[in-house]
Structure formats: C-alpha cells, structure tokens
Amino acid sequence: MDKFNDLSTEHLLALYRRMMLIRRFEERVYYLFLQGELPGTLHQCQGQEAVAVGVCDHLNYTDWITSTHRPHGHALAKGVSTESAMAELYGKVTGCCKGKGGSMHFGDPAVGMLPAIAIVGGGNSVVAGLGLAFKLRKTQQVAVCFFGEGATNEGAFHESINFAAVQKLPIVFVCENNLYGASTAYHAVSPVKDVADRAAAYNVPAQIVDGMDVLAVRAAAGDAIAAARAGQGPILLECKTYRFTGHSRSDARGYRTKTEEAEWLAKDPIPGLGNAMVAAGRISADNLTAVEDDVMRELDEAVEFARNSPDTTPEQALEDVLA
Amino acid sequence: MTTNIAIEERRLTIAEALREAIAEEMRRDESVFLIGEDVGVEGGFGGAFGVYLGLPEEFGHERIIDTPISEKVIAGAATGAALMGMRPIADMQYSDFLFECMDELVNQAAKMRYMSGGKLSVPMVMRAPVGATNRGAQHAQCPESYFIHVPGLKVVAVSDAYHAKGILKSAVRDNNPVLIFEHKLLYGSKGRSMAGGIELTTHVPQEEYLFPIGKAVVKRPGDHVTIVATHISLYRSLAAAEELAADGISCEVIDPITLNPLDKETLFASVRKTGRLVIAHEDTLTGGWGAEVAALVADECLFSLEAPIKRIATADVPLPFAPIMEQAVVPTTERIAATIRGLFR
Ligand SMILES: Cc1ncc(C[n+]2csc(CCOP(=O)(O)OP(=O)(O)O)c2C)c(N)n1
Numbered sequence: 222m223d224k225f226n227d228l229s230t231e232h233l234l235a236l237y238r239r240m241m242l243i244r245r246f247e248e249r250v251y252y253l254f255l256q257g258e259l260p261g262t263l264h265q266c267q268g269q270e271a272v273a274v275g276v277c278d279h280l281n282y283t284d285w286i287t288s289t290h291r292p293h294g295h296a297l298a299k300g301v302s303t304e305s306a307m308a309e310l311y312g313k314v315t316g317c318c319k320g321k322g323g324s325m326h327f328g329d330p331a332v333g334m335l336p337a338i339a340i341v342g343g344g345n346s347v348v349a350g351l352g353l354a355f356k357l358r359k360t361q362q363v364a365v366c367f368f369g370e371g372a373t374n375e376g377a378f379h380e381s382i383n384f385a386a387v388q389k390l391p392i393v394f395v396c397e398n399n400l401y402g403a404s405t406a407y408h409a410v411s412p413v414k415d416v417a418d419r420a421a422a423y424n425v426p427a428q429i430v431d432g433m434d435v436l437a438v439r440a441a442a443g444d445a446i447a448a449a450r451a452g453q454g455p456i457l458l459e460c461k462t463y464r465f466t467g468h469s470r471s472d473a474r475g476y477r478t479k480t481e482e483a484e485w486l487a488k489d490p491i492p493g494l495g496n497a498m499v500a501a502g503r504i505s506a507d508n509l510t511a512v513e514d515d516v517m518r519e520l521d522e523a524v525e526f527a528r529n530s531p532d533t534t535p536e537q538a539l540e541d542v543l544a
Numbered sequence: 545m546t547t548n549i550a551i552e553e554r555r556l557t558i559a560e561a562l563r564e565a566i567a568e569e570m571r572r573d574e575s576v577f578l579i580g581e582d583v584g585v586e587g588g589f590g591g592a593f594g595v596y597l598g599l600p601e602e603f604g605h606e607r608i609i610d611t612p613i614s615e616k617v618i619a620g621a622a623t624g625a626a627l628m629g630m631r632p633i634a635d636m637q638y639s640d641f642l643f644e645c646m647d648e649l650v651n652q653a654a655k656m657r658y659m660s661g662g663k664l665s666v667p668m669v670m671r672a673p674v675g676a677t678n679r680g681a682q683h684a685q686c687p688e689s690y691f692i693h694v695p696g697l698k699v700v701a702v703s704d705a706y707h708a709k710g711i712l713k714s715a716v717r718d719n720n721p722v723l724i725f726e727h728k729l730l731y732g733s734k735g736r737s738m739a740g741g742i743e744l745t746t747h748v749p750q751e752e753y754l755f756p757i758g759k760a761v762v763k764r765p766g767d768h769v770t771i772v773a774t775h776i777s778l779y780r781s782l783a784a785a786e787e788l789a790a791d792g793i794s795c796e797v798i799d800p801i802t803l804n805p806l807d808k809e810t811l812f813a814s815v816r817k818t819g820r821l822v823i824a825h826e827d828t829l830t831g832g833w834g835a836e837v838a839a840l841v842a843d844e845c846l847f848s849l850e851a852p853i854k855r856i857a858t859a860d861v862p863l864p865f866a867p868i869m870e871q872a873v874v875p876t877t878e879r880i881a882a883t884i885r886g887l888f889r
C-alpha cells in the first residue's frame with residue numbers, strides 16, 4: 222500500500238474537496254454572522270474536518286449518524302446539501318429542518334442524519350436505539366455517534382456504550398477529542414488521559430486516531446464500520462483533533478495558549494492532504510486551486526439560494542409538533 | 545434623620561447584582577460555595593453569562609468549583625453537600641439542561657427533608673437561565689412549571705437587579721432547595737440585542753439588604769386589570785400597560801418574583817381591586833405556572849371577577865429557530881395589549 226492507502230487520485234480529491242467545502246462553509250457563515258445576516262449563534266468545526274469526512278466516507282445514506290451542537294461538518298460530510306444547510310442558518314423554509322432547527326440541529330433523514338442534538342451526551346443515548354433497531358430488523362445498517370470528549374463525563378456516554386456492548390449493537394462511537402469542552406480542558410475534569418481507555422471498562426475495543434489526518438481516520442473508521450456491520454458490536458474511535466476557532470461565536474479563547482494553537486494549526490488536515498498529493502506527483506497545485514474555486518462557487522450558490530428562499534411564516538411555527 | 549440629597553444611583557445589571565450577592569454570601573459564610581460548568585476557568589467565560597467573572601480570584605478554586613460536563617454531579621453534589629451542612633450555589637448553564645438532573649432535584653433534593661421526618665434539610669440554590677433567543681428548541685425553554693409542581697422545592701423568577709440580588713442572598717440562607725430562574729435577555733449584555741435583549745439596569749444600594757422569598761412586588765399600580773408576569777414578559781406587559789394607559793385602561797402590573805410559594809395576598813388584593821386578571825409568561829401554555837395562578841384566583845376571587853382570566857403564553861410548540869417563527873409563538877407586547885383590550889369590549 223502506498224502512503225495514500227492505494228486510494229485513487231479521484232477519491233483523494235473527493236476527500237480533499239469535502240474537507241475544503243466544510244472549511245470554507247464555516248468561514249463563510251462566520252462572515253455572514255458578523256455581517257448580521259444570520260441569527261442565533263454558531264459552534265464551528267474548522268480543524269476537525271478530517272474526522273467527519275474520513276468517517277462518513279464509508280457510510281451510505283441508509284446508515285445514520287448522530288451529531289452535536291457542532292454539527293456543520295458532520296452534516297456536509299454525510300451529504301446534507303450545502304444549499305439546505307445554508308438556508309437553515311438563514312431560518313428559511315428551504316432549510317434542512319425547514320427553519321425549525323437552526324445551526325445546532327442540522328440534519329436530514331434523507332441522508333441518514335438525525336437532527337443534531339445540542340444536549341451534550343444526548344446523541345450517545347439515542348444512538349443505542351438506532352443500533353438496536355438495526356439489530357432487531359437484521360439490516361446491515363450502522364449507526365455512528367459523533368461526540369466531544371466533554372460528553373464522556375456525562376452518564377449517557379457510559380450507560381449507552383455499556384448497553385451497546387452487551388447487546389453487540391452496530392454502533393461506532395466517534396469521539397472528537399479537541400481537548401476542550403467549552404473553556405474547560407479535558408485533563409482538568411478527567412483523571413483518564415485518553416478517552417479510548419474508558420472503553421476498556423465496557424470491554425469495547427478502542428483506538429486512538431490522528432484526527433488531523435483524513436487517511437488515518439478513514440482507515441480506522443473503515444475497519445470499525447465493517448466490524449460493526451458484521452455484527453461484532455460497538456467500537457470506539459478517539460480522534461485527536463483541535464478546533465481552530467473558539468467554542469462559539471463570542472469566545473476569546475483565553476483559556477488556551479497561542480503556542481498550542483500554532484502547534485495544531487501546523488497540522489491542518491486540508492493542506493496536509495493537498496500538499497502530500499502534490500509532493501507525490503498525484504496532482505498539481507493547480508488542481509487544488511480548481512477544487513477550491515469549485516467549492517467557492519458552490520457556496521456562492523448556496524448563499525444566493527438561501528437569500529432568495531421564502532421566509533418562514535408564523536403559521537408554520539405551529540406545524541410538525543405531533544405526527 | 546432626613547435627607548434631601550438624592551441618593552446616588554448605583555445602577556447594576558442583573559449579572560452584576562448576582563455576582564455581588566454571591567460574593568457577599570461567600571464572604572459572610574464559609575459554607576457557601578459555587579459549583580458548575582465553566583464557572584471558574586482561567587481565561588474562561590465566568591459561567592455561560594459572565595456572572596462569575598472575578599470570583600475565582602477572590603475565593604480560589606476550592607470554593608469556585610469547575611465540574612465535568614455532568615449535570616447529575618452538579619445537582620447531586622450540591623444536594624449531598626447541602627445535606628452535610630454546606631450551602632452550595634449550583635449553576636446550570638441553560639435551564640434546558642435541568643432535565644439531565646431531574647432525579648437529583650425532584651427525587652433527592654426535594655424529598656430528603658420529608659423522607660427523614662424533618663430531620664434533614666437541603667439548603668441549596670440552583671440558578672438557571674431561561675428564554676428563547678434564536679437558538680432553537682434545546683436552548684430556549686422556560687421550565688419553571690415543572691418545578692412548581694414539586695413539593696419541597698421553592699421556585700423563584702428574577703427580573704431586575706435589585707430583587708435578583710436580594711432574593712439570591714435570601715435563597716442562600718434558606719434551609720430549602722431554591723431554584724432561581726433568570727432570563728437570558730435580561731442579564732444586560734448587549735450581545736443578545738438581536739434576539740430582543742434589553743439593556744437593563746436598576747438601582748442597587750451599596751448597603752446590604754435581603755429581599756424575602758414569597759413576596760411579590762407591584763411594578764405599576766392600576767385600577768382596571770391586574771397583569772401578573774415574569775421575566776421578559778414582565779417588561780412587555782409594562783410596555784403594554786403604558787400603551788393601554790393612553791386608551792384609558794389602567795393596568796396594575798405585578799412581578800410575582802417567587803412562583804412557589806406564591807404571594808397570594810398581593811395577588812388576590814390586586815384582583816379584588818381591578819376585577820380582571822391577565823397572566824403572561826414565556827413558558828408554554830398548557831400546564832404552565834399561569835394555569836396554577838388562574839386556578840387559585842378562580843378559587844378565591846371568582847366573585848370579584850368582571851371578565852374571564854386570560855393567559856398569554858408561548859404556544860404549545862418546541863421553540864423554533866427562525867426568528868419569524870420564534871416571535872410568532874412567544875408573548876409579545878402586541879399580543880398582551882390586544883388580549884387586554886379584548887377584556888374591555
Ligand atoms: C447537557 C449539556 N450540558 C452543558 C451544555 C453546554 N455546552 C455546550 S457545548 C459544551 C462543551 C462540549 O464539549 P465537548 O463535548 O467536548 O464538545 P466540543 O464543544 O468540544 O465539540 C457545553 C458544556 C450542553 N449543551 N448540554
């Protein structure tokens with residue numbers, strides 16, 4: 222196997238493009254937010270793109286993911302359309318949740334993503350039921366639960382992984398360990414250094430993964446998802462990563478150092494993959510620019526789409542409460 | 545002693561007043577401590593709304609305790625420590641997360657005194673912000689009514705700096721679990737102006753004072769209709785009252801401050817005077833605390849009423865994200881004014 226795990230150039234470029242789409246999406250919406258065009262707040266995932274993209278590369282639309290208050294990357298990686306994601310942030314009816322969800326509840330059943338759950342640990346318990354349904358129905362579906370390291374201090378993390386283990390549920394627990402839960406450093410609130418070690422308490426296999434390397438994530442996730450699909454039970458992946466931005470839109474990041482930020486910025490997964498491909502002669506730098514231009518076009522169109530979409534109506538607020 | 549010199553105004557936001565209350569109580573009583581997520585981290589936020597900024601510097605991390613993200617631990621540890629004679633002030637970043645620790649609050653904190661035959665008490669405070677601010681269904685709820693339903697808990701809703709400070713100090717000294725609900729749009733921060741936040745300060749005297757649990761205040765005296773309202777709905781009611789005054793409708797606006805135990809005396813006296821009652825809250829309608837107030841007034845003052853009791857509440861839906869829809873479901877000044885006008889047709 223070569224350093225690209227024998228992936229075709231086309232496939233590698235698709236991974237690169239997906240990460241770039243998430244990165245530029247986040248940057249664009251932050252700008253629009255500062256312009257006063259978007260209401261509410263934003264929790265952004267710049268720096269963590271490789272995890273969402275590497276994992277979701279193995280999933281079909283019939284596989285489901287759960288996500289968190291920081292769901293933009295998961296949504297775009299799973300296939301929620303850029304237009305419907307953008308429109309959701311504008312609170313438009315064409316949004317993926319018809320304007321009812323907003324940034325923290327991105328999702329789309331059509332592509333296998335529950336509305337993201339903004340209660341920390343909330344996805345961890347619900348995912349057990351997704352896995353249980355797949356097992357009872359004897360389908361080949363897999364459920365992936367994305368969560369932060371902070372969520373592992375909630376009871377839900379422990380109760381659910383224990384249940385998943387005894388029931389051998391087809392679930393992959395993907396922890397994005399970005400070192401901080403809001404302002405709180407993980408080491409300050411957990412005596413166990415690696416989240417992966419916590420899985421041992423439930424006899425669940427776990428692996429620590431370089432979350433800044435999309436190929437490493439993709440490789441580990443491939444094995445885990447295949448095992449879960451084959452009925453071998455849950456697996457936990459701990460992806461070591463970093464959010465380049467603050468926790469939410471108004472975070473001055475005073476609780477971490479500039480040195481630490483610089484160290485992680487140097488591991489940026491997007492140039493990481495792009496430069497490696499150029500160095501290996503797989504593509505030229507121009508190819509990367511073309512991908513980026515294409516992404517920018519897609520985002521321009523998404524913003525246009527969102528701006529031109531109809532507003533919600535007061536009456537719509539009363540719909541969709543009960544089935 | 546009389547003084548003609550105008551007392552110098554010391555205007556504080558609710559966030560500043562709460563901070564003062566906590567600091568004063570922590571100075572006064574060694575058994576008081578603060579526990580919650582992101583409350584004391586260096587370079588952090590001082591709690592989700594900056595209420596605790598500066599406190600770790602004075603009291604240290606032993607008494608300003610940053611927890612893991614675990615509401616069960618926050619509420620459970622507060623309950624347990626209170627049972628052992630400490631006086632914890634627990635912080636919930638958003639009241640929506642209280643559901644994570646319903647068991648600790650409802651089954652443990654509220655019932656320990658009764659189950660022990662009155663031998664134990666749980667002197668703890670839990671603070672929690674409420675309110676819709678364009679953040680969608682899980683960061684928006686006003687869950688006060690879940691808790692007024694529970695015997696053994698006291699429930700408070702503060703709406704201005706003066707009363708927030710005075711009642712938080714009383715809550716710390718109270719020997720029962722007290723939940724204090726605050727509205728995100730009333731902390732006085734400018735950040736939420738887009739969501740309708742108001743820049744609110746009130747005079748807070750330099751000298752120490754307490755404001756008792758169980759006492760309402762009449763915010764605006766009037767003769768024709770009583771409006772009982774909390775939080776942002778209180779300010780919208782005051783605005784409606786101003787508007788209606790121009791039409792010759794005189795509204796008496798009451799801030800109940802304590803939802804349980806309710807100051808029935810003030811409420812009943814007002815309704816007997818005005819003959820009309822309107823209740824406004826941002827909690828959803830069905831089973832909201834307004835229903836309890838309406839039932840009490842129907843029970844005690846029915847024959848003083850000249851019109852049906854009206855409740856103005858959030859529609860019975862999870863809070864939608866889009867501002868257009870959010871505004872459509874929460875009580876607005878227009879809705880309050882229109883409802884009151886309807887009582888005089
Ligand atoms: C039950 C619950 N408690 C607290 C919060 C407030 N909160 C939102 S995000 C967050 C930090 C989460 O950290 P982590 O799980 O590591 O995810 P990250 O933000 O790093 O992606 C906190 C405390 C919440 N949303 N839900």
